[in-house]
Amino acid sequence: MVRNVAIIGTGMTKFGEHWEKSLRDLIAEAGAKAVDDAGISGKDIQAIYGGTMSAGRLNGQEHIGALIADTLGLNPLPSTRIEAACASGGVALREAYLMIAGGHYDVVVAGGAEKMTDVYTEQASLALGGAADQEWEAFFGATFPALYALLARRHMYEYGTTEEQMARVSVVNHHNAALNPLAQYPYPITVDDVMKSAPIAEPLKLLDCSPLTDGAAAVVLASEDFAKKMCQEPVWIKSSAQASDTLPLHDRRLVTAIDASVLAGKQALERAKLKHKDISVLEVHDCFSIAGIIAVEDLGFTRKGEGGKAFEEGVFDLGSDVSINTSGGLKACGHPVGATGIKQAVEVTLQLQGKAGKRQVDAEYGMTHNVGGSGATVVVHTYGRDV
Amino acid sequence: MPHRKSLALVWRRREQRYKMVGTRCATCDGHFFPPRGFCPNCRRKGRIEEKEMAGTGKVFSYTTVYAPLEGFEELAPYVMAIVQLDEGPRLTAMLCDVEPEDVEIDMPIRAVFRKISEDGKSGIIHYGYKFRPNKK
Numbered sequence: 249m250v251r252n253v254a255i256i257g258t259g260m261t262k263f264g265e266h267w268e269k270s271l272r273d274l275i276a277e278a279g280a281k282a283v284d285d286a287g288i289s290g291k292d293i294q295a296i297y298g299g300t301m302s303a304g305r306l307n308g309q310e311h312i313g314a315l316i317a318d319t320l321g322l323n324p325l326p327s328t329r330i331e332a333a334c335a336s337g338g339v340a341l342r343e344a345y346l347m348i349a350g351g352h353y354d355v356v357v358a359g360g361a362e363k364m365t366d367v368y369t370e371q372a373s374l375a376l377g378g379a380a381d382q383e384w385e386a387f388f389g390a391t392f393p394a395l396y397a398l399l400a401r402r403h404m405y406e407y408g409t410t411e412e413q414m415a416r417v418s419v420v421n422h423h424n425a426a427l428n429p430l431a432q433y434p435y436p437i438t439v440d441d442v443m444k445s446a447p448i449a450e451p452l453k454l455l456d457c458s459p460l461t462d463g464a465a466a467v468v469l470a471s472e473d474f475a476k477k478m479c480q481e482p483v484w485i486k487s488s489a490q491a492s493d494t495l496p497l498h499d500r501r502l503v504t505a506i507d508a509s510v511l512a513g514k515q516a517l518e519r520a521k522l523k524h525k526d527i528s529v530l531e532v533h534d535c536f537s538i539a540g541i542i543a544v545e546d547l548g549f550t551r552k553g554e555g556g557k558a559f560e561e562g563v564f565d566l567g568s569d570v571s572i573n574t575s576g577g578l579k580a581c582g583h584p585v586g587a588t589g590i591k592q593a594v595e596v597t598l599q600l601q602g603k604a605g606k607r608q609v610d611a612e613y614g615m616t617h618n619v620g621g622s623g624a625t626v627v628v629h630t631y632g633r634d635v
Numbered sequence: 636m637p638h639r640k641s642l643a644l645v646w647r648r649r650e651q652r653y654k655m656v657g658t659r660c661a662t663c664d665g666h667f668f669p670p671r672g673f674c675p676n677c678r679r680k681g682r683i684e685e686k687e688m689a690g691t692g693k694v695f696s697y698t699t700v701y702a703p704l705e706g707f708e709e710l711a712p713y714v715m716a717i718v719q720l721d722e723g724p725r726l727t728a729m730l731c732d733v734e735p736e737d738v739e740i741d742m743p744i745r746a747v748f749r750k751i752s753e754d755g756k757s758g759i760i761h762y763g764y765k766f767r768p769n770k771k
């Protein structure tokens with residue numbers, strides 16, 4: 249018997265460069281906000297799952313499970329760190345969800361954090377490169393942006409996707425981020441800005457790429473009984489799905505799609521008994537602009553090869569049938585790697601609660617899509633206002 | 636220093652990186668590079684044997700890298716590619732002896748043995764395959 253699970257509280261720090269704050273400070277801030285928002289006390293919480301990709305490389309700190317419990321004053325609760333590269337947050341959310349759905353706990357905190365500006369950019373790049381295959385990609389000179397550039401070039405070749413269409417993904421993200429006070433880059437940009445930005449790994453330019461970001465996010469999950477008793481406006485996790493694929497990009501069936509996204513997306517909709525037209529708010533993993541295009545294709549919101557055109561035509565603009573990345577996405581809200589999957593859940597929850605401020609859209613159901621590496625891990629969740 | 640480059644790690648991958656030794660499944664004729672110890676198609680019915688790849692293939696996708704990894708600074712901008720080997724497997728490698736603007740998808744290429752990177756001035760030098768245009 250699988251039990252219903254609700255999000256009853258959310259919290260996040262501003263995303264950006266927090267030179268004055270440590271990883272611990274960020275976790276404390278997001279965790280305390282989420283628990284306050286839920287209106288519960290520490291003694292209601294039974295377990296913690298926290299996602300971080302590379303605290304060891306970036307901060308010299310491992311043993312993050314213990315650090316989180318200690319920082320939040322939640323000893324002696326079981327506290328577990330989850331690592332799945334850029335999908336660490338989404339997988340932490342899923343683990344927390346499964347524990348409540350399976351009847352093991354009634355109240356669990358799921359969080360994510362990354363403190364990326366304590367090291368120089370080169371060190372951060374090396375840490376992020378850890379999401380790729382070290383022996384068969386990075387050894388030969390492939391950077392993380394290079395992998396997505398390889399994906400982009402093949403997509404351009406097979407489907408005629410253009411650099412201007414990719415730029416549109418960044419433009420949409422920045423438009424939405426300008427309405428989000430917690431976003432790293434809260435200002436609009438133009439297609440021309442993207443096209444004129446410095447090349448990183450052609451055809452990807454600086455403004456096609458998500459930035460280095462410090463930040464943390466947390467949600468409090470609860471069983472149906474607890475949620476109905478304690479929370480005025482719970483947002484229900486309607487489904488959770490996760491899939492894996494080969495670690496290196498070159499070994500996959502296709503380079504122009506992420507099969508793990510296709511599978512997890514399909515399973516998530518089926519399990520929730522939802523259709524594409526039900527979803528009106530969608531956070532996709534746009535670590536690079538091309539990833540946003542491929543995500544809407546893989547998740548079935550456009551036909552294969554038509555994602556670029558759809559972004560160009562404004563299909564996913566704020567307030568359309570499916571508003572994409574109302575938070576500003578990874579590109580403009582920022583991408584503190586381990587926090588991203590949780591931030592996506594926070595954003596969809598705020599939208600469904602009607603608390604998204606200037607970027608509020610009309611939505612009954614939402615979806616989040618969180619990718620690890622170049623697509624070796626994908627985790628998808630759906631959310632709704634009704635149980 | 637990146638730990639992908641420890642001496643032990645380099646040593647145990649030399650057969651593959653120096654000579655492109657992969658595996659072949661005698662049951663289904665599937666070729667694997669890097670080598671797989673069991674066949675994902677045939678599983679327990681697979682019969683895996685060593686197989687050296689010919690080192691010829693074509694460009695499946697490519698990118699010019701302007702922001703290099705540590706140890707590759709002197710080479711930037713350089714071209715990385717997904718290579719489709721004639722035997723079937725794909726791999727990721729650097730292209731050499733070609734200008735970035737002359738690279739295109741489906742271009743015939745062949746493997747050559749080259750220096751890949753250097754761990755600083757006094758560090759070890761890493762060798763392996765790169766691919767260059769294969770004029771017919």
Ligand SMILES: [Zn+2]
Nearest residue numbers: 660663674677
């Ligand atoms: Zn076989």
